[in-house]
Amino acid sequence: MKYAIIGFGKLGQALARAFARSGIEVSVATTRDPQDFAAVAAAIGPGIAPATLTQAIKADIIFLAVRFESHRDVAKALANWEGKILIDVTNAYGVPPEDLGGQPSSTVIAQAFTGARLVKGFNHLVAGVLDQDPAIQGGKRVVFLASDDEAAAGEVATLAENLGFSPIRLGGLAEGGLLVQARGNNWGPLIFKDLVKFD
Template sequence: MSYAIIGFGNVGQALAKAFARKGIEVSVATTRDPESFAPAAAAIGPTVIPKKLADALKADTVFLAVRFESHQDVAKALPTWQGKTIVDVTNAYGVPPEQLGGEPSSRAVAHAFTGARLVKGFNHLVAAVLGQDPAVHGGKRVVFLSSDDDGAAAEIGALAEKLGFSPIKLGGLSEGGLLVHARGNSWGQLIFKDLVKFD
């Protein structure tokens, strides 16, 4: 299984740190030339590999860590996303619900990435918290996952555990998934909740 993070701002770098902590290789890309962010990637760790967008998108699982408004630009980079899993880390705060046809923002992302399996996840924590070691107070930091594809949610749940998090599945995008979606100028009830699970 190969992984890529598209977007290398605060959230993209926080995700890269999670992979680096566990020594799991991950490609990172933006629309810029990889040389421009190679030093930042190297500072995180040797398993964080800067690539051109087209090369990074060869990965099986793609973390979408760009601004919500930019997701369509990334989606246009491939004619089909068949066989890939997209982890939607975007937040559509400030985007009017009418602009999304009243649907959760992840549905709009799913429509853009034709053929992909989509999981909403890793988006409810601010970057500074997401970038920290998820082993806290003798427990594991929670990440929420929602998807209309149970198989994809299970795969990303297993990856979240490998990264040291405790995944909690919220069900479909229009069910529990609404708890981690921004809608217009309001945040879902679980966004910014920093929870720790104890076994």
């Protein structure tokens, strides 16, 4: 299984550090030349591989960690995303609901990434919190996942566990997904909730 993170700002770097802590290799890409951020990737860990967008989209599971407004630019990189699991880490805060056709932002992204198996996840925590070790006082930091594809959600839940998090599945995008999505200038009720699960 190959992994990639598209977007290497604060959120992308926080995700990369989660991979580095767990010793799992991941490609990181932006629309820029990989040499532009190679030093930052190297500082995070040896398993963090700078890549071009063309290289990164060859991964099986891809984190979309760009600004919501930039998702269509990334979607153009492949005519068909069939076989890929796309983890939507974006937040459409400030985007008028009418611009989304009244749909959840993840549904709009799923439509742009034709054929992708989309899972909303890892977006409810700010980068500074996601950046921290998820192991806390004997518990694990929670990440919420929502998807209309149960099998894809299951694969992402396994990855979340391998990265040290405790995944909680919220159901489909139109139900549970709305709990972790911005609507206009309002945040979903689970956004920013920093929870820890103890076994």
